[in-house]
Amino acid sequence: MVKQSNTQPEPTRQLPDSSWEHNELYVKVREAVGSLPIYFRTETHISGIMATDLYTLNAVLGATIEEQVVRTLNLIRNTWDPEGRYSLFSFIRQPQTFPDVRLRKTGSDETIMGIELKGWYLLAKEAEPSLGFQVTSAACAPQDLIVVVP
Numbered sequence: 001m002v003k004q005s006n007t008q009p010e011p012t013r014q015l016p017d018s019s020w021e022h023n024e025l026y027v028k029v030r031e032a033v034g035s036l037p038i039y040f041r042t043e044t045h046i047s048g049i050m051a052t053d054l055y056t057l058n059a060v061l062g063a064t065i066e067e068q069v070v071r072t073l074n075l076i077r078n079t080w081d082p083e084g085r086y087s088l089f090s091f092i093r094q095p096q097t098f099p100d101v102r103l104r105k106t107g108s109d110e111t112i113m114g115i116e117l118k119g120w121y122l123l124a125k126e127a128e129p130s131l132g133f134q135v136t137s138a139a140c141a142p143q144d145l146i147v148v149v150p
Contacts, residue, residue: 016143022112026143028080039072062119065149066093066100099144113143
């Protein structure tokens with residue numbers, strides 16, 4: 001008797017089509033996201049808690065990460081929009097919805113891409129980041145990014 005596995009296949013990475021009109025922007029935003037640790041600053045000071053309990057601060061730390069990512073990406077606009085083609089767009093935080101951050105046109109709901117941010121801590125209860133949901137291609141567009149922030 002052959003035992004069947006209940007594991008689902010890993011999702012395949014689907015990137016935006018290289019002919020997509022915003023592909024160059026997408027590539028530059030990905031590069032900018034990679035440089036975020038250089039710019040990350042926070043005034044959040046935590047004391048009086050054991051390191052093994054840091055996961056209980058997930059909501060506070062998550063909100064801090066979201067605010068810092070939005071602030072920083074908008075501050076380093078010249079790296080992802082050096083020619084000013086997207087001057088009417090900015091990154092905005094939208095807490096409690098998916099994705100956490102959207103590149104949206106001012107005064108409009110027009111969105112080019114989204115970024116879902118997930119915090120993960122070295123002392124987290126889980127051995128590796130799970131993102132807390134079942135991955136499905138229907139949940140996001142090919143240009144949306146899922147970023148794990150350690």
